[in-house]
Amino acid sequence: MTDPSLLEIRDLHVTYATGEGALPAVRGVDLTVDRGQIVGVAGESGCGKSTLASTILRLQPVNATVTGEVRFNGRDILTMKWGELRAVRWAGASIVFQGALHSLNPVHRIGAQIAEALHVHSSGLGETTVTGRIDELLGQVGLDPERARAYPHQLSGGQKQRVMIAMALACDPELVVADEPTTALDVMVQAQVLSVLSDLVRDRGVGMLMISHDLSVLADLCDRITVMYAGRVVEEGPAAKVFADPLHPYAGALSAAFPRVGDPAARFAPAGLPGDPPDPRHLAGGCSFAPRCPRAADVCLPAEPELVTYAEGRAAACVRIGEPRSPAERSRDHHA
């Protein structure tokens, strides 16, 4: 029997109970992350990508109902006993949250905050071991070990984000979940943080699940990309393929939103997607993307499309993929 994947999510559903009825945030998501692999999850606000991230470590809010499986090294996190789950958190898998800039405690030195994670999860460490480990972690994310004595307000946004990454690595996790790790950072600082993350995966063979609304960032860094819309996976495949030659029209819209600098077709032609994502409480039948889709037709309306597999390890949920395209659509595809 082969080893189980590092992370295997099967048919995950997450539904929030709200005052205005049940809100299905995640509706049947499958996803696999192997060791040494970076998997990207793309989608816009409200598509369920952050809910997916928090459910992986069972950090979802109390009003959420979760069904399906989240297997970490073959064991289902959703049904684990509390003690076992506690061992998995930090030491097995850790999360770098969105808005991490506000996740640091402002009244503690950053060294002490990293030490806390070390003490809680590997008890009995000596003070010198802990100090050495903090220096090592700060070095790994490109910070001067002297910075351990700094308070969060003394650091810039990029430096705080690196501290969050150092903290996530403190207990040598096998899996790191990064939720929008570079949103709100500058281009240059974003490049610095992304290179820290990709070095970690390459050097230490950890698996990483990276969540972002920016498909170009994911295409740069990831091995595979999953695109989510209204709580479902609409496309999955090798990162470069999904970005350069998307199958699903929604993936196409995300890909076109960030132009390649120097591409004459994007000059004075910003590509947007009209409309807003649907309210998950009131989903109509049929393809949930159809109201905003440039290719929508009558065939899209009867039922929500299933995820269908295609050549080169790709999958997409759109009934119109096999259909002949209009000349305009074809020329655009050739261009991409």
Added chain:
Amino acid sequence: MPDASLRPSGAETTTTDRTAELSATGLRVEFPTRSGRVARALDGADLTVRAGEVVALVGESGSGKTTLARSLVGLTRPVAGEIRWEGRPMDRSTRGLKALRRHVQLVLQDPLGALNPRHTVYESVAEGLRIHKLVARSGRTETELVAAALSSAGLRPPESLFLRYPHELSGGQRQRVLIAGALAVQPQLLIADEPVSSLDASIRGEILALLLKLRDELGLGVLVVTHDLGLAWNIADRIAVMYLGRVVEAGPTEEVLTDPQHPYTQALLSVVPEMDRLEPIVLRGEIPDPTRIPSGCRFHPRCPALASGEADPVADACRGTSLPVLSGDPNGHRCACHLVDWRLSTDPEEVSS
């Protein structure tokens, strides 16, 4: 289709007046710090924006781009330098600034923070009309003017949004309401600070298309402050790259972004995701503290050309000789770099600009 409803009626100047020009020359802005040293947020910045064009002002956090934008509408007082509107120096009296802001409108970063949460969309958009007493002069009702501004910003039908509050709107709608508020007073220039950085990928393109449409149909000039070079490529006619309080490279967007001269612009461009053709040049660290601007070329401590030895022939100049301020002249591709100057003087063929 031009939105004629927004054009002023009668003998007033029209918004398509293409002579309207806002320019800054040698602008210096200083902030005192607690340590007693002076932070030079702007250290000799030149920039010109004219009606009918989109100019992108790009740079990292701390480059002074937001300070420059705020100075241009008189929100920050410079210690030296000059701002001219339609050829006349900025009048800093209350009345003078009010008159300027009738023509030059600022759209702030972060729409949720910039809109008053207790004002309806109607109130927010009508505020400018009331301040500048534009309703009586226009010969139309306030409701008509608010509706026209909202539909110019792409919010249709406008009446359906009148009584909504900011929290009831999506991020893209909030950004459009802010833009509508600016458009209501029929300005000639719009200064937009990071108009899309907080928006989703799909909405980003819609807002950028709106800015382009305003340029084409109302002849508006737009200064976009951003750190996103893809945005500049999408909509800007010209681009100015700022570093530590100065413009270090400027020119037509095509030229600057396809043939960048300054090592800083080259580095910024190389880290844009999916730039396959370039080896990423990831600069170490961040912009230095503006209380201690490096001697010589302000970029030299982080300059990859100096570190690699490529700039050895001019290394002394890089470290010791300061560079002149780039003029705000809207024509031509200009760059403040000793290495580029040296190459131009030794082998004019090598550098195309």
